[in-house]
Amino acid sequence: MTDPRLGGGLLAAVQRLRTGSGVIVRHYHLPEQQRAALLRDVRRICRRRGHFVFWAGNERQAIRCHADGFHSRSGPAGRSKLPRSAPVHDVTELAQAKRKGAQMILVSPLYATASHPGARPMGMTRFRRIAMHSGRAAIIVLGGMTAARGRMQDKRIVHGWAGISAYR
Structure with a gap:
């Protein structure tokens, strides 16, 4: 789970994850464009390391950012x-x-x-x-x-x- 408390160590932390892990990009405090840029940086590492990356937010945003999935308690039910x-x-x-x-x-x-x-x-x-x-x-x-x-x-x-x- 990303969080501002990780600071500049976020990408290094993603590098250290076990192969096949996942990252949920939260950073809710950032405007959507900056958060999407962060997801792209995280996704580059994830692809090389065999991780998945989820967008914390709605499915439409996740698709737009090319995330592997999305993390949300709200939104429509179903498939x-x-x-x-x-x-x-x-x-x-x-x-x-x-x-x-x-x-x-x-x-x-x-x-x-x-x-x-x-x-x-x-x-x-x-x-x-x-x-x-x-x-x-x-x-x-x-x-x-x-x-x-x-x-x-x-x-x-x-x-x-x-x-x-x-x-x-």
Whole structure:
């Protein structure tokens, strides 16, 4: 997940990702044209390293930027031309993400995180409740994740993990 806190280290962080990883370009604070330029820079690295790149926003913007998919909780439900991911913090948001056709569910915050100071981590009980109702969607965990915490995840339930601070 891109974030302004990565500063000038963003592209280096993308270079360090394991082959087959993905990047969701957020940087919501940037005007759309600047964010699209950032996505192009990230996409160049992603193509060389076998990663995918998603645009945080609507599908039309993602298509215009040549992203591999889009990350959004809003917008029309049903089939999309591109793969979709969605943020989920509880079972209500999970139901909404499934109705919208999200193939990838980003569940957070599993642990305390600097991204959402003061947010209550969901813990394993709430996480498992969400995961057991996820259907065929790939589960990605985030929120206070580190490489060590990522390795501890049950691979039968969790497809992968995401982070921001973990890549600084």
